[in-house]
Amino acid sequence: MTVFVFDGSLEGLLTAVFEFYETKPGAVKIVPQSHYQPGLLESAVDIFSDDAKAKRVWEGLGKKIGSDWQLRFYKSYLSEVPEMAQHLFDFCRYIFDNPKGAEQNYGHPSVMAISKMDRSVNRERHRMKAFIRFQETIDGMFYATVEPDYNVLPLIANFFKNRYADQQWIIYDLRRHYGLYYDLQSVSEITMSYTPELRKGDTDGLLHNKESLYAVLWQDYFKSTNIPARKNMKLHLQHVPRRYWKYLTEKQ
Numbered sequence: 001m002t003v004f005v006f007d008g009s010l011e012g013l014l015t016a017v018f019e020f021y022e023t024k025p026g027a028v029k030i031v032p033q034s035h036y037q038p039g040l041l042e043s044a045v046d047i048f049s050d051d052a053k054a055k056r057v058w059e060g061l062g063k064k065i066g067s068d069w070q071l072r073f074y075k076s077y078l079s080e081v082p083e084m085a086q087h088l089f090d091f092c093r094y095i096f097d098n099p100k101g102a103e104q105n106y107g108h109p110s111v112m113a114i115s116k117m118d119r120s121v122n123r124e125r126h127r128m129k130a131f132i133r134f135q136e137t138i139d140g141m142f143y144a145t146v147e148p149d150y151n152v153l154p155l156i157a158n159f160f161k162n163r164y165a166d167q168q169w170i171i172y173d174l175r176r177h178y179g180l181y182y183d184l185q186s187v188s189e190i191t192m193s194y195t196p197e198l199r200k201g202d203t204d205g206l207l208h209n210k211e212s213l214y215a216v217l218w219q220d221y222f223k224s225t226n227i228p229a230r231k232n233m234k235l236h237l238q239h240v241p242r243r244y245w246k247y248l249t250e251k252q
Helices: 010-023 051-078 084-096 109-131 153-163 210-225 233-239 242-247
Strands: 002-006 028-032 043-046 142-146 169-173 178-182 187-190
Touching: 002 010, 010 028, 010 051, 010 084, 028 084, 051 084, 051 109, 051 153, 084 109, 109 153, 153 169, 153 178, 153 187
Parallel strands: 002 028, 002 043, 142 169
Antiparallel strands: 169 178, 178 187
């Protein structure tokens, strides 16, 4: 068994597909470097990301499956689920080795896996759009911290750019240690150093003084619109899972 070990990037994964057709090593298992553990009966091959090779594979994939399935492929990659690397690799091989339309065969395990993961990542993306709450800092910047199950920041950048086009904002993923920064013109990726206090949510001295008032008003509104007789916690948790409550002002 040949094991392709790649750097975990999308370019690395696509480069591995290119190398497979270049070298034709037979059966291949593909593993991100961060999850690789050597086996006795395995022959490991290090895959070095090559933008040119990755681009050729990506463009070839687009010609076979179109932009809709390419987006599903990308969202499945953003899931960061280790076993998805193998499904994405096998999906590429299946698509390239068969006539157009092969992606509609949901009996193929990798087609089905990508389709299911696409739905899961979409669900997380929609929840981030709904549950992110910005707070204004003393210097006029609006910021929000998140810890999504999947790496959905690239999928929500345009939504927040269009919705909050008139204010500078930062959405920071504490789990993956990077964020999005909008400067009134474009969105860019940033990294920041977080102190232990900020990680625990201690923002004393950083937020604009009106944020406390806004929080109280919003919580009062939330309480006033609740009708105790119609309370259905089971249904509520289906729409607003408890793990998202930390983002919601009304839940504090």
